[in-house]
Amino acid sequence: MTAIGIGQAPKRKEDVRFLTGRGRYVSDIKLHNMAAAFFVRSPHAHAKIGAIDSSAALEAEGVVAVFTGADLEAAKVGGLPVGWGITGSDGEPMKEPFYPVLAVGKVRHVGDPVAVVVAETPEQAQAAADLVMVDYEPLTPVVSMLDALKPEAPLVHEDVPQNLCCDWAMGDEAAVEEARQKAAHIARIELVNNRLIGNPMEPRAAIAEYDRARDHYTLYTTSQFPHVVRFLMGGLVLNIPQHKLRVVAPDVGGGFGVKQFHYAEEAALTFIAGKLCRPVKWVSERSEGFVSDRQGRDHVTEAELMLDENGKFLGLWVSTLANMGGYLSTFGPNIPTNLYAPLLSGVYKLPAIFCNVKVVFTNTLPVDAYRGAGRPEATFVLERLVDVAAIETGIDKIEIRRRNMISKEEYPYQTPVVVEYDSGDPMACLDKAIEVADIAGFEARRTEAARRGKYRGLGLSTYVEACGLAPSRLAGQMGARGGLYESATVRVHPTSHVSVMIGTHNHGQGHETTFAQIVSEQLGVPFEDIDIVFGDTDRVQFGMGTYGSRSLVVGGAALSKAGDKVIVKGRKIAAHLLEASFEDIAFEKGEFKVAGTDRAKTFAEIAGAAYVPHDYPLETLEPGLEEQAYYDPINFTYPGGAHFCEVEIDPDSGEIELCAYTAVDDVGTIINPMIVEGQLHGGIVQGIGQALFEHGIYDEETGQLMSGSFMDYCMPRADNLPSITISPQVTACAHTPMGVKGCGECGTIGSPAAVINAVVDALKPLGITHVDMPATPNRLWAIIRNAQSTSIAAE
Amino acid sequence: MKVSFTLNAKPVTVDVDPATRLADLLREDMDLTGTHIGCDTSQCGACLVLLDGESVKSCTLLVASLEGRGVTTVEGLADPDGGLHPMQTAFRENHGLQCGFCTPGMLISAVDFANRNPDPTETELRHWLEGNICRCTGYQNIVKSIMAGTAAMHQRA
Known part of the structure; x- marks a missing residue:
């Protein structure tokens, strides 16, 4: 029974329930008289919806009801809302077409839901769904962004000309033009940032129920932000008052962004539960998730880096097409714009930057945040370009980075793309990574590999990210339609046990452990005596949830602020009990002491006394020991680091082996090193997945998703990964209460460029200068063959 | 039936x-x-x-x-009185789980593996795990957990 504080690595509080099979995920929940829902989804990427005949389905065994878009339209159900509005460089707001819960008039991607069948069992609902006759009139789909922008392209939304949602820009175009004129060298690249499918291992699920007696709804959902679902769905889609709607996100099996949106299924189920007055459950199948979960990335980019004769960066010009898919998702338009362009300065002094992003509709699944969200895309552009510049100028890849890096003394550093980095030491990260990865020994390893007929390559990527979403003022300027603060309540019980109610959501990050460490350190309460409560709008006051590496940075800060208030209140109670003045009471090591005396009350004594007052001065001291705080950061936090990757490629087969991966990340103060390391491992492997394995591929003619199962979409597996070396570097954040910066997305941001830079370095002898992701053996084999035949032809 | x-x-x-x-x-x-x-x-x-x-x-x-x-x-897997199986303990000690969704399958796979191969190499283990997907951990701490759990099941320190 001891206090366990910051910097220690206690075993996780949440582990035992998961290890013994007693986690409680949405799909585990059964309610009395519960019906099952199955969604009828479009087999077409683009089609007009004619008549929908549900009569046969309604006669099928066990079927309770069938709902279509017309039913929701008649009930005046609203469209799915967008949380950020961006504005084009011409001053025009983005095009924001209506996003119906169930498709009306047209379907815009494969998997677009058109009807819901409700039956007594899931099997009956699924069987009856085949009997719902939808009269589709197929239209030509728009699949690639380049096609979508052509004048003759079919329109995904009739009211969005050229399928262009927004023509957006950030930075100073004239300054970049000036840099171009002055440049001794311009490095250029064209690249694709591949479409990814997040695939948390728990498929999405939801259960909605309606209590007619109380006129009250409850939605259980696999969400990273239950309060935001309540806010958006209740307020904007279904018109249910907030106090009549409870949203519960219990144990959730991974999110990675996929579960941080308000989805059609949540609104449809809640609507249906109200109509039928009985609980309704839906559990996504994996193949259904492939065509109904939001997807990630999907950029096509051209970029140029201007350098002077000494290899110093003068300017960066970036032009990107970003795919939104068929509709705008909750954060969709924000990701390739406000979370992308501001990161293009990386860890470098880059005096002029201009970034244009054309945000485009296509007949594919909607695209939104996936772990990293905009920042991996920016890092990939910049770090690939720096490598191209290094090769073309003949300056070593480490040296060119050093010449341009922001030194520790130059922080705070204002970039030309809005953000001001508060702290950092990228040079220290790089130096440490060089040492840990034994870069001095690399050439010997390359020579040895060559003797075995293998091409060995070394890749480096530095990165910075902006996380801790978000400073509300800055977010508002960027188009956020609401602030992104966080809240926490610290409830000290009479027994001095503590319940923390916090608005973030734990779905693998270990919050129950990390947050308890913060409280234990601050209040001196035993780690075991602290419970972290989250994921229930009836139990937790409010919160924005978990995404953008914000939980510790913003939620942890709210928690620490609430703890400060508890200490102040405890001092008031102690002053009263010890007959001393408030100013004379100090809180140290779990005791309230009268300064300069041995008179003291323990935290437990004060907690007890708070709830059994006899003679409180009631005008100045209220009973109870519970405090709430809201925290809104003044800036983003800026974790960063340097990653090295070594690969070997077999030129005969294109097979690639990841030989070594070293990551030095600066995530600020570390609360629990075990958990931070785990977050980095997972993040890095998701980035490796993007670089080497994963690809959401659509057929260019039909818009069908070709990689729509785990047989076709290659998830990273244990046998194709190296053991990763993690070595932390700590620079405390200058503005968060504990100096923390966030660690959830670092790995995913740094790794794709490190891996692809290694692949390109390996293939350098063949004159190859770029390889698009994913660098699969098939793709590498073709590239190697092509390069070899070109060089033979040249000879 | x-x-x-x-x-x-x-x-x-x-x-x-x-x-x-x-x-x-x-x-x-x-x-x-x-x-x-x-x-x-x-x-x-x-x-x-x-x-x-x-x-x-x-x-x-x-x-x-x-x-x-x-x-x-x-x-x-655990004792009826609640005592964790050595493989469960190893996962807890080595942070072999994050969201917990793949964990039951990983544990079952690990116990079978440890019974078949009391003294495995990491390569053998990674190959064995090809049929289990985890999206959170990057497998690193799962591998560490199973190596430790295997040793514990066969009573090696």
Whole structure:
């Protein structure tokens, strides 16, 4: 029974329930008289919806009801809302077409839901769904962004000309033009940032129920932000008052962004539960998730880096097409714009930057945040370009980075793309990574590999990210339609046990452990005596949830602020009990002491006394020991680091082996090193997945998703990964209460460029200068063959 | 049809439709929701159970085939008095889980592996885990956990 504080690595509080099979995920929940829902989804990427005949389905065994878009339209159900509005460089707001819960008039991607069948069992609902006759009139789909922008392209939304949602820009175009004129060298690249499918291992699920007696709804959902679902769905889609709607996100099996949106299924189920007055459950199948979960990335980019004769960066010009898919998702338009362009300065002094992003509709699944969200895309552009510049100028890849890096003394550093980095030491990260990865020994390893007929390559990527979403003022300027603060309540019980109610959501990050460490350190309460409560709008006051590496940075800060208030209140109670003045009471090591005396009350004594007052001065001291705080950061936090990757490629087969991966990340103060390391491992492997394995591929003619199962979409597996070396570097954040910066997305941001830079370095002898992701053996084999035949032809 | 088998060391007799999958029986009728369903193509391994000691995917196993067999789910790994199985302890000690969704399948796979291979190499283990997908951990701490758990099961420090 001891206090366990910051910097220690206690075993996780949440582990035992998961290890013994007693986690409680949405799909585990059964309610009395519960019906099952199955969604009828479009087999077409683009089609007009004619008549929908549900009569046969309604006669099928066990079927309770069938709902279509017309039913929701008649009930005046609203469209799915967008949380950020961006504005084009011409001053025009983005095009924001209506996003119906169930498709009306047209379907815009494969998997677009058109009807819901409700039956007594899931099997009956699924069987009856085949009997719902939808009269589709197929239209030509728009699949690639380049096609979508052509004048003759079919329109995904009739009211969005050229399928262009927004023509957006950030930075100073004239300054970049000036840099171009002055440049001794311009490095250029064209690249694709591949479409990814997040695939948390728990498929999405939801259960909605309606209590007619109380006129009250409850939605259980696999969400990273239950309060935001309540806010958006209740307020904007279904018109249910907030106090009549409870949203519960219990144990959730991974999110990675996929579960941080308000989805059609949540609104449809809640609507249906109200109509039928009985609980309704839906559990996504994996193949259904492939065509109904939001997807990630999907950029096509051209970029140029201007350098002077000494290899110093003068300017960066970036032009990107970003795919939104068929509709705008909750954060969709924000990701390739406000979370992308501001990161293009990386860890470098880059005096002029201009970034244009054309945000485009296509007949594919909607695209939104996936772990990293905009920042991996920016890092990939910049770090690939720096490598191209290094090769073309003949300056070593480490040296060119050093010449341009922001030194520790130059922080705070204002970039030309809005953000001001508060702290950092990228040079220290790089130096440490060089040492840990034994870069001095690399050439010997390359020579040895060559003797075995293998091409060995070394890749480096530095990165910075902006996380801790978000400073509300800055977010508002960027188009956020609401602030992104966080809240926490610290409830000290009479027994001095503590319940923390916090608005973030734990779905693998270990919050129950990390947050308890913060409280234990601050209040001196035993780690075991602290419970972290989250994921229930009836139990937790409010919160924005978990995404953008914000939980510790913003939620942890709210928690620490609430703890400060508890200490102040405890001092008031102690002053009263010890007959001393408030100013004379100090809180140290779990005791309230009268300064300069041995008179003291323990935290437990004060907690007890708070709830059994006899003679409180009631005008100045209220009973109870519970405090709430809201925290809104003044800036983003800026974790960063340097990653090295070594690969070997077999030129005969294109097979690639990841030989070594070293990551030095600066995530600020570390609360629990075990958990931070785990977050980095997972993040890095998701980035490796993007670089080497994963690809959401659509057929260019039909818009069908070709990689729509785990047989076709290659998830990273244990046998194709190296053991990763993690070595932390700590620079405390200058503005968060504990100096923390966030660690959830670092790995995913740094790794794709490190891996692809290694692949390109390996293939350098063949004159190859770029390889698009994913660098699969098939793709590498073709590239190697092509390069070899070109060089033979040249000879 | 009626099927009698042993479930977590207790004899059970169930009356099921012949098309019933074991994963559904466990989750829907036996209140054993620790066995998870993470895909529909037998790829992810979240639904693994031990069938007479060998790990099998319960999403593609018909209850009808279980007459006289023995099934152990994740709920059956710990002692009845709550003491964790050495493999469960190893996962906890080595941070071998994050969201917990793949964990039951990983544990079942790990126990089967440790029984077959008391002194494995990491390469052998990574190859064995090819049938279990985890999205959170990058597998590194799962590998570390199973190496430690295997040693503990065979009583090596």
